[in-house]
Amino acid sequence: MANLRFLRGYNDAVVLGLARSGAVTRVELADRSGLTPQAVSKVVSRLIDDGLLVESGTRNVGVGKPRTLLKLVADSRLALGAQVERDELRVVLTDLAGTVLDRAVAPLPRDFDPPTFVAELNRLVDGLREDRFRSERLLGVGIGFVGPLDHRTGVVHYPTGLTAWHDVPLRALAEQRLGLPVVLDKDTNTAVVAEAWRRGEELRDAVLVLVGTGLGIGMLLDGRVHRGVRTNAGEYGHTTLQLDGPPCVCGRSGCIEALHNLAAARGDLVEATSIVGVAVADLVQLLDIDHVVLAGRAVLAEPAAYLDGVRARLPKDEWLPVDVSITPLGDDVVAAGAAMLLLSEFYGRPR
Secondary structure, eight states, X not given: OOOOOOSSSHHHHHHHHHHTTSOEEHHHHHHHHOOOHHHHHHHHHHXXXXXXXXXXXXXXXXXXXXEEEEEEOGGGXXXXXXXXXXXXXXXXXXXXXXXXXXXXXXXXXXXOOXXXXXXXXXXXXXXXXXXXXXXXXXXXXXXXXXXXEETTTTEEOOOTTOXXXXXXXXXXXXXXXXXXXXXXXXXXXXXXXXXXXXHGGGOSSEEEEEESSXXXXXXXXXXXXXXXXXXXXXXXXXXXSOTTOOBOTTSOXXXXXXXXXXXXXXXXXXXXXXXXXXXXXXXXXXXXXXXXXXXXXXXXXXXXXXXXXXXXXXXXXXXXXXXXXXXXXXXXXXXXXXXXXXXXXXHTOOO
C-alpha cells in the first residue's frame, strides 16, 4: 500500500477521525480517544493551524463556562476516487467527510489496455482538479478495479474480460502519470468501504453484492474489510452454482456470474434475481452476516426485483434477521468508496 503520511502522527489521526462524526469539544475528544487533555489540546492546535479543524460555537454543559465546539473543515482537503468497469471509467471528487462534490464519466473501449486506461484516468482527473486551489488540497486518488488484484502491491492480475492486463503494476503507473499518491483495491472492497463509512458501527458483519458487468462481493467482517491472504477474497461470482452449467469467462462452468448474466441477457429478470438470491442465501449461511447491501448497474436498473429476489431466498428463521437494502450511493458507490479508502489512510483508520 502507498505510504500516505498526511498527518503528523497517530494522535492527530484519532482526533480528526472523531471530529468527522460531528462537532465535539476538547473534553469529549479526550474522553473518547483516551488521550490526556494536554495531548488533545496540542493536537487540536496543530489541526486548527493546518486548517483541518475550526472552532464553531459553544455548548453549555451544566454549571460553568460553555465549552467550545470543534468542527471538521470538510473542504480543507479533497480526494479522488475512480471506478473501473470493463466498459466505463467513473471518477468522483470527495471532501474529508466523504461527500461527493463532483464527478466525471467516460466510456472505455472494449478490452482496453493499461496505457489507454491511464491516459483516460489522467484526463478525467485533470478535469476535476482544474483550478489551482482545488489541486493544492488534493490528497490523492483511490482506484476500485475489477479483480483479481493485489491490494498491497498495487498489481492487477488477470482480470476476467480484460486480456491486456497481465500482472500490471497499476498503482505505480497511475502514480507516475498523475503525480499523486494512489491506493488500489477491488471494486467490491471499495464499495463496502463506502457503506461502512456511511453507516458506521451499525455495519459490522455484512456483504455488499455488486452486480455490474461482472458479479462479486465485498465483505465486512467484525468491522473490517476481509481481503484474504492474497487480498483476493470476494470472487464469489466465479463459484460454481450448476455443475453442468454454461461456460464462464473465467474458464470454469456454471458460475454464478455466468448464470446470472445469461438470464439477464434473455430478459428473464425473475431467474436472474433468483440466482443472486440463492447465492446471497449461501453467504448468509456461511458467514452469519446480518446486513446485505445490493449495488451495481443491474441492481440499480431493477432495484425492487433484486430486493424481492434476494429476500425470497433468505432463511425465514426469526432469530436470524438479515437486513437487505440497496445502496443509496447509486452509481457512485465504488468510486466514492475508493476515495474513502484513501481518506481512511489519511485518518489512520485500517480498512
